[in-house]
Amino acid sequence: ETGVTQTPRHLVMGMTNKKSLKCEQHLGHNAMYWYKQSAKKPLELMFVYSLEERVENNSVPSRFSPECPNSSHLFLHLHTLQPEDSALYLCASSQEIDGHYGYTFGSGTRLTVV
Amino acid sequence: KQEVTQIPAALSVPEGENLVLNCSFTDSAIYNLQWFRQDPGKGLTSLLLIQSSQREQTSGRLNASLDKSSGRSTLYIAASQPGDSATYLCAPESANQAGTALIFGKGTTLSVSS
DSSP states (O other): OOSEEEEOSEEEEOTTOEEEEEEEEOSOOSEEEEEEEOTTSOOEEEEEEETTEEEOOTTSOTTEEEEEEETTEEEEEEESOOGGGOEEEEEEEEEESSSEEEEEEOOOEEEEEO | OOOEEEEOSEEEEETTOOEEEEEEESOOOOSEEEEEEEOTTSOEEEEEEEETTOSEEEETTEEEEEETTTTEEEEEEOSOOGGGOEEEEEEEEEEETTEEEEOOOOOEEEEEEO
8 A cells, every 4th residue: 555545446438428536645745646657658747736726737638627625635537538548547646845755656547448 | 848768768687687777857957856666557666765965865775876967867776686577767856837746757667587
């Protein structure tokens, strides 16, 4: 158990479906992140929440919608996805106090869009 | 924009060898640098965290060095074992359009044979 829990572990959804990915951290961290990992590509940063405030990332399509209701929980709402959105979605958390400290990652959600 | 390059992309060695994995990054204005390992289809496991003011960190058979001014980090693995087989990822923490976050290279995929 890494301290960051992601559910579900696997998800198959149609292009017209709406689904949500959930992330929960048990480490008392104050920042949370969504990353996307596609085959043969580096991990791509999608969203950053610091002290529960979202930092905009204009390069992410609007079919991905994050939500951070509190410092321990992070969601990624998905709607009308495309097959190229199939990937491993990873959540991470970190603690920032007068400096920057290490990140802890969850095990990821393997998403397949059909 | 921070870009991270890892060399080699893949490495196959017999058990017992000492290894060197290289990482370079284009923007030296980093807060810290973290090394991870990733097993196929899994999340990321943190190996070592080097703060920007530090030169190296050690954990067991692993030693990571950081030369911030030249934009380089090296991960040394001593006496490699088959269990070390995984993809190793280097990630400096930098400011970018989505806030402060880790930026990843494509990784080095290591295979250690018995």
